Ligand code: FES
């Protein structure tokens with residue numbers, strides 16, 4: 001079947017089954033590999049995208065659920081908050097292997113856009129995203145920096 | 149509507165026409181490389197006997213637009229090596245740092261050998277030490293030739309031209325490196341080049357931003373799992389959950405009939421499903437009905453394996469036995485004896501990027517793309533399976549989303565299996581194989597389970613008189629090109645108490661104890677257990693002696709001045725000699741690994757059941773810090789990595805199969821469990837770098853465990869501290 005959704009601002013028609021996870025649709029059909037596969041089970045946050053402006057784990061969202069919605073991935077994220085967050089990531093030289101970072105950045109942007117930027121909330125929310133390289137101190141510093 | 153196809157990625161072409169690299173005539177011969185002193189002993193080699201033009205050809209390319217491309221023989225798996233290596237070239241070339249790119253070098257055991265292993269491989273935190281001479285020299289030779297070309301063109305003396313940030317100037321005239329790259333190829337290759345004195349460095353020794361950071365922040369970086377070639381299909385493999393079990397019967401009809409499925413093929417490790425997308429392949433894999441042999445392969449639990457390892461110490465001859473003095477007599481005479489046993493569990497590397505490979509085999513040639521860590525071995529392994537000459541196998545190495553040793557195994561299991569898949573499929577299209585998290589976590593190739601039995605004896609003054617230590621476990625050198633036991637297996641023994649602390653009577657025995665669980669290298673190799681056991685045990689000895697743990701260690705570090713120095717610096721920075729603030733308990737640890745020394749003081753608040761690591765003060769001696777910010781980052785991240793293993797990391801086995809399969813069962817450290825602050829103080833001891841990708845991952849965990857024990861926690865005998873069972 002065909003599913004229509006907006007990906008990074010462009011109305012897109014995907015030929016796929018409705019129960020296909022958004023993660024695989026992004027990666028294997030839309031060619032947007034910035035959305036990472038880390039666990040496929042909602043545990044790690046590597047696949048975080050924005051769905052209608054809110055952070056969502058693409059491995060836990062089916063194409064059917066995403067139909068008609070607006071999906072933004074790391075490749076297409078724009079705006080003042082995104083700019084601030086990505087600039088802070090560069091300033092703090094956050095990434096090591098970098099694999100978790102698209103998910104970290106997408107989570108951070110959604111968090112700041114929702115109006116949270118205090119240390120406690122940042123730590124509580126960002127603790128949901130795993131980083132095996134343990135770049136956590138720099139992630140936290142960058143989010144707090146971008147929040148000011 | 150968007151276009152949904154991605155174009156085939158081109159492979160690195162080394163001799164592009166019109167570029168400096170391609171125009172230098174091939175050197176007649178490559179002379180021998182000589183050994184020289186280094187913290188690693190004599191295992192690193194100097195590259196200054198390789199002709200300059202050969203070095204330039206191997207390692208860099210200058211495009212007409214001034215872009216400098218550095219070819220890295222090492223894999224970047226997060227440690228910042230690509231950027232660090234490029235900075236060596238760019239420093240001597242006086243390139244504009246913003247125009248420097250890095251890409252993986254092709255395969256060659258001659259041009260791109262790791263001088264420590266004499267084969268192309270990344271490991272042992274050796275990358276920068278390895279390339280320190282050859283890459284700076286490559287940059288300097290290229291610089292001299294570009295300047296000579298400019299001097300000829302402008303009719304001035306080369307000395308009169310300034311070169312800074314990739315721009316050449318003389319009077320009112322300016323040009324970029326790219327303007328003279330082509331002409332430079334016709335200049336004479338300088339026999340000797342002077343390298344910059346330290347005072348002239350603009351990139352080295354500074355917090356130079358990493359070349360890979362922008363791509364990792366915008367999502368543009370393409371890892372192995374992101375590979376995409378035209379007409380590519382996606383594959384997953386169904387493997388046995390129990391180690392060593394054989395596939396007896398496979399019913400693949402239902403899977404083969406699922407929508408999107410292209411092929412279902414049998415390979416030695418199981419059944420591969422090839423489909424239109426990864427998800428179609430996964431769904432079809434669920435529809436397979438597979439029968440595996442029972443009673444073959446590993447059938448024990450991890451607890452039973454630990455008991456068997458422990459029993460091996462009493463029943464088996466050691467495969468390594470090293471003694472000095474008379475430890476048995478002196479232990480019997482000791483005023484105080486301290487005993488400890490430790491079990492270190494199997495650990496999964498759990499890199500955030502699951503293993504993945506892209507490749508195509510057309511019957512005569514094979515191309516592979518992935519995060520290869522042992523390229524030349526991998527190429528030979530693939531060639532052997534496909535019946536090809538090594539030259540018919542091309543490898544494109546791309547950055548890895550972590551490895552921590554998983555990609556470095558001697559057998560190249562994950563590359564071999566993929567070659568078997570390509571061979572069995574004989575497909576007219578490229579195939580990308582993706583491991584799921586479950587495949588990765590249940591797939592073995594773990595840090596081996598290790599068991600320790602240690603005894604120490606103190607004299608009446610509280611000095612360490614004698615030590616007896618035994619350890620038992622699997623060796624990661626199984627199927628390696630290294631000799632078999634009995635020999636001093638450094639992958640099991642490096643960093644142990646017997647060797648690193650100076651005490652008169654001592655014995656070390658290692659027992660090779662087997663299991664059918666595949667094991668491989670893990671970040672810091674043996675130090676992730678030898679160092680942790682050593683630092684917990686020395687702290688217990690200090691407590692039994694009623695001694696200050698810093699002073700107690702210093703008394704044992706007479707032969708290790710660099711370790712002693714970092715320990716003093718960390719202690720001073722943490723105000724060790726003044727009591728900690730109320731509610732804070734301190735713990736300390738020091739270690740030397742991969743040629744570098746790290747000491748850490750941990751400060752904990754709360755109780756053993758509910759604590760927070762408030763601060764970790766570190767002192768680091770990695771010879772010379774090429775990029776201090778990368779050193780800090782490696783120590784911060786390494787500390788978190790070591791803590792994750794020591795506090796939570798554990799693979800349990802039930803009937804020979806891993807119990808944990810994803811991050812719900814295999815717990816990783818999270819941001820709210822990270823030390824609140826990690827300070828890193830640099831102690832410079834040399835004029836060349838030693839490793840930092842691994843040494844920062846060792847002492848943090850024992851420092852924290854020592855603080856917990858000093859807080860009143862029952863002495864640890866089994867890791868992780870917070871075991872799931
Ligand atoms: S891949 Fe979606 S949360 Fe891990």
Ligand code: FES
Pocket residue numbers: 095096097098099100101130131132133134135226500549550
């Ligand atoms: S930077 Fe490697 S997993 Fe986060």
